Amino acid sequence: MSPSMSPSKSEPRAFLDIGHDHSHCVADALGRAEALCAVRGARLTKLRRRVFELIWASHAPVGAYDVLRRLSEEHAPAAPPTVYRAIEFLLEQGLIHRIESLNAFVGCCDPAEEQHSGQFLICESCGNVVELLDPKISKAIEESARRAGFAVTGSTVEVRGICPGCQNGGCKSGGPRNGRASRG
Amino acid sequence: MSPSMSPSKSEPRAFLDIGHDHSHCVADALGRAEALCAVRGARLTKLRRRVFELIWASHAPVGAYDVLRRLSEEHAPAAPPTVYRAIEFLLEQGLIHRIESLNAFVGCCDPAEEQHSGQFLICESCGNVVELLDPKISKAIEESARRAGFAVTGSTVEVRGICPGCQNGGCKSGGPRNGRASRG
DNA sequence: GATGAAATGTTATAGTATTACATTTCTAGA
């Protein structure tokens, strides 16, 4: 049982359940990753799996050097290329996304969904991020690009703001990552 | 007369006119900036103006250290805080935008338009960027965020692809800035 | 077990951004 009410499967949850059992998120994500890599013949090695887990450690984006530090604590000291190569693999496989405005990475909520653009709601208070897969946003972007004669290869939507939990006073998560203030 | 056909004022231009007289863009932008700062009582100092001009030097985003190099050529050698502070001012005034996926900056095409989200088409071939101000994209994002109970403070839309000129074979501009390959 | 390809280790360096403190310049009020 989840400590807070879970939304039904048929409608999108409002944001992250506060106090949800995150180990389920990680386990589920790992299961999906294993399955996808198996199908594709991609090698989810021990190192890559560990980096994946560290990035999935929370719903807040994780920086490459955070991963590096954790890795160095567990094993012998690691160097940047170790983690950047793992991240590169995970990005190529669509298992994680890069949050451009934070120089950090989050697990993908639906890696089986092919080639989706990244759409993210980023809470400036608790640092948590949820991924959207909203066809209306994609459509609006595609339409606008088409009018300009622009051939789209990919896009990123990063929305800053305050999540419902923080509006009410209560996300306990670690707080936000750096991030620049911005006018719009 | 422009060497390539100009679109009418009433419909949005397709992309940048190839071979347009860019000095006009810069002059116009500088005029708008002066006027806005005057109205607001913001101090567009000599240094800030020069940084603004250097960022407006092309339609491709310019990195802070590019600005720094130019500045150092003109005056005595400058240090990073000099340019970052000027950039901070220009961002606050909405005179330029940050392109998150490139760690670089472009002039805003319509700084009088208050608090608009950044929406950009970024050509991966020539490096040029055009800014969109598409209410449909904004609306779709706002609607999606509202459904999630998320209070938006700002957003960035960065669309990668190939501009019409490059599709036809011919933007002569300097080529793209670094930028990471991406799945979506 | 030999072989080549893929993955990882290691060292060095490039590129981006901020902190902290000193100095200069500008603005307002006396």
Added chain:
DNA sequence: TCTAGAAATGTAATACTATAACATTTCATC
């Protein structure tokens, strides 16, 4: 005009993010 005080700029050091180049190990296949 003179003079605080604020704003802007100068300067030095450092932190954070990312990649290049080359060595070594691991893995799949023959």
